[in-house]
Amino acid sequence: MHEAGLAAYACDPAQSRGRRYWEEPAPTRTPFQRDRDRIVHSTAFRRLVYKTQVFLNHEGDLFRTRLTHSIEVAQLGRSIARSLSLNEDLVEAICLAHDLGHTPFGHAGQDALHACMAEFGGFEHNLQSLRVVDWLERRYPQFDGLNLCFETREGILKHCSQANARALEAQEPGGVGARFLLRQQPSLEAQLCNLADEIAYNAHDIDDGVRSGLISMEQLQSIPLFESHRLQALAEHPALARLESQRRLLYEAIRRMLSAQVYDVIEATRHALQTHGPKHVNEVRAMPVLVRFSEEMHGQSLALKRFLFANLYRHPQVVETTNSARQVVRDLFASYMQQPQAMKPIFAQRWDEAVAPSDRARVVADFIAGMTDRYAVKEHERLTGQRLLG
Ligand code: MG
Numbered sequence: 001m002h003e004a005g006l007a008a009y010a011c012d013p014a015q016s017r018g019r020r021y022w023e024e025p026a027p028t029r030t031p032f033q034r035d036r037d038r039i040v041h042s043t044a045f046r047r048l049v050y051k052t053q054v055f056l057n058h059e060g061d062l063f064r065t066r067l068t069h070s071i072e073v074a075q076l077g078r079s080i081a082r083s084l085s086l087n088e089d090l091v092e093a094i095c096l097a098h099d100l101g102h103t104p105f106g107h108a109g110q111d112a113l114h115a116c117m118a119e120f121g122g123f124e125h126n127l128q129s130l131r132v133v134d135w136l137e138r139r140y141p142q143f144d145g146l147n148l149c150f151e152t153r154e155g156i157l158k159h160c161s162q163a164n165a166r167a168l169e170a171q172e173p174g175g176v177g178a179r180f181l182l183r184q185q186p187s188l189e190a191q192l193c194n195l196a197d198e199i200a201y202n203a204h205d206i207d208d209g210v211r212s213g214l215i216s217m218e219q220l221q222s223i224p225l226f227e228s229h230r231l232q233a234l235a236e237h238p239a240l241a242r243l244e245s246q247r248r249l250l251y252e253a254i255r256r257m258l259s260a261q262v263y264d265v266i267e268a269t270r271h272a273l274q275t276h277g278p279k280h281v282n283e284v285r286a287m288p289v290l291v292r293f294s295e296e297m298h299g300q301s302l303a304l305k306r307f308l309f310a311n312l313y314r315h316p317q318v319v320e321t322t323n324s325a326r327q328v329v330r331d332l333f334a335s336y337m338q339q340p341q342a343m344k345p346i347f348a349q350r351w352d353e354a355v356a357p358s359d360r361a362r363v364v365a366d367f368i369a370g371m372t373d374r375y376a377v378k379e380h381e382r383l384t385g386q387r388l389l390g
Contacts (some may be wrong), residue, residue: 003030007085009278011187017150020134020172021143031149036093038146042139044100044132050372052106054205054313055212056321058374058390063208066099072204073098076262077196083266086189093148094155094193101128103329103369104376108322112329113365120361126158128369130176136366150176155190184285191291199261202304203254209312210250217246223307225300229256264297324388328380329368335383336364342383343367
C-alpha cells in the first residue's frame, strides 16, 4: 500500500530499505518524518547557524548562514515535491541534512582541509555529512550516529569519489556507495534536493551579494535570468523604478526568478517522467537524472552561476577573507597533528585509539570539520596566539 497522495515513482516510507540498526517503528510518524526530526535535533544541525555560506559569520547579521540556506533549500524542495507527488518528508530530511558535513568558512575551509588531508584520503563534505549522521553524532544508547533510513542517507551522499565509494561498499555491501560504482541515480527526492540547493543559492547569493555591496544591480542586468524578471517587475510596478525602491525591486526580481525556476523544474520533470515512465523508485535509479531544468533554464541558470563565481565568490574582498580562513584551517590541522591532546577529550581519545596515520589524521579532520567559524577562530588564537578573523 503506497502512502496516500504519493506517486508510484516516489519513495514510500512503508517500503523503506530500512535503518542500519533495526528499531521499533514510531507510533505516529513515518520513518522519513522521524529522520527529519532527528536531524533537526542534532548538534551538527545547530552548528550550521555559525557556519559560513559565502560571507563569514562575523561579516553581517543578515547574510545567509548554512542554517538559513538549508531551511530555504527545504522550503523549495518541499514545494516542488508536493507538485510532483514526491515524498515531502524525505525531501525535507535530505535538504536539512545536505550541508551537515561542511567545514567552517565554506568552500575555503573545505579546500584547505582537503589539501591538509591529501596524503590521508582527502576530505569531501558530502561524505562528511554522511559521517555526521552515521557516526559522529553520539546521542543514542544503542548506536552511534542518527541511524537514518537508507533513502535519507542515499540523498545526503550527493557525490562520492570512486575510491570512497569502494570503501563504503566494503563496509556496507549494496549500500549507499553502490550507485557510484554502478553509475546509477538516487531517488527522485534526492535528485530534487540537488536542484533545490542550486536554485536556493543562486537566488540568495544575488541578494547577499547586493547587500554586501560587492555586486551591483547594474552588473546583474547582464544576466538574462535576472534581467527579464527585473524588467517584468518594473513594467507591472513602475513605482519600483524610484531610487528608494531599489531593494524592493531586487526582492521582486529574485522572487519572480525563483518562481520561474520552480515552475520550470516541475514542468521539465513532469515531461521527463512521462517520457521515461518509472513505476517504482528502483526503476528511477537505473534511468538518467529526471528531476531537471528545461534546456533553456539550464543554460540561464549556468550563466547566473558563472556570473556569481566570477563576480562574487572570486571578488578580491571575498578572496582576502577566505585566504585567512584557509590559514586558520591549515594552522589548526598542523597544531592538532602535533599536539592531539589539545583537541576535545573525545577526539583526543579517538586519536589514542587510532593506529594508522590516516586514521589519526581523520580524527583531526572530523574535529575541525565540526567546528563553527567562531570556534575555529578562537581555537586558532588559543593555539597560535594570532587572531586572523573577526
Ligand atoms: Mg547547500
